[in-house]
Amino acid sequence: MKKLLYFEDIDTNSPEDYYETKIEFQGHEVSIDLNLDDEPSDTWMEDYILFIPNLEKYHQNIKSMIKGYYNQEGLVKEFFAYHMEETADEIAELMEETDTSLSQDDRMVSLLKLHRIGFYFAEDNFATWDFTFGEFSDQIYVVVTDKDGKIIDTTWES
Numbered sequence: 001m002k003k004l005l006y007f008e009d010i011d012t013n014s015p016e017d018y019y020e021t022k023i024e025f026q027g028h029e030v031s032i033d034l035n036l037d038d039e040p041s042d043t044w045m046e047d048y049i050l051f052i053p054n055l056e057k058y059h060q061n062i063k064s065m066i067k068g069y070y071n072q073e074g075l076v077k078e079f080f081a082y083h084m085e086e087t088a089d090e091i092a093e094l095m096e097e098t099d100t101s102l103s104q105d106d107r108m109v110s111l112l113k114l115h116r117i118g119f120y121f122a123e124d125n126f127a128t129w130d131f132t133f134g135e136f137s138d139q140i141y142v143v144v145t146d147k148d149g150k151i152i153d154t155t156w157e158s
Contacts, residue, residue: 002045005052006032012045025055031116040121047147048119051127058149059114062129065151066141067109079141079156080108083133090136112141125152 001009006021017037022029034048041047051058069076083091091111098107116130126147130140144153 004034004045004048007034010045015040025114026059028113030114033116033118035118035120036122038120038122044119044121047121047126051119051147051149054149055117058127058145059129061149062143062145062151063109063112065143066112066131067106070105070109075154075156076141079139082139083137084108087133087137091133094134115140 002012003009006023007019010016010019015036017035019034019036021032023032024030036044066076070080071077091108094111095107098110100107102110111133112131113134114129115132116128118128118130119126120128124146125144127145127149129143129145131143132140138158140157142155142157143151144155146152
């Protein structure tokens with residue numbers, strides 16, 4: 001048995017296929033799940049243990065990447081434009097709660113919140129970060145990182 005940060009004891013000899021927990025992260029609830037249904041690498045626990053203390057840093061890198069692409073043609077711009085069209089009233093309401101000393105772009109990016117981090121230890125895509133604007137939208141901006149927090153891919157899911 002081994003205790004992982006945010007999780008109960010895990011039987012290292014015969015782990016279950018799936019574990020889920022919720023944590024408080026930057027003022028809101030975030031789900032974390034461990035997906036062990038495929039053959040995880042032999043170092044999955046050690047990889048998780050090394051990754052988890054860097055959540056803030058990796059999260060900041062992802063948000064910086066999103067901000068950097070906010071006004072450029074591509075997926076980030078499309079994702080934000082979709083929400084500004086389809087959920088304009090909800091976005092306007094959320095904008096009222098943002099820091100008015102920030103630029104309009106920074107205020108919009110600040111609305112995008114981390115909802116979930118899924119770990120897939122048998123794949124090259126180590127951590128999947130799901131970002132949403134809240135319960136009013138089922139659209140998810142997904143960022144995939146490797147075990148060192150390097151961004152590998154992004155996608156838009158619903």
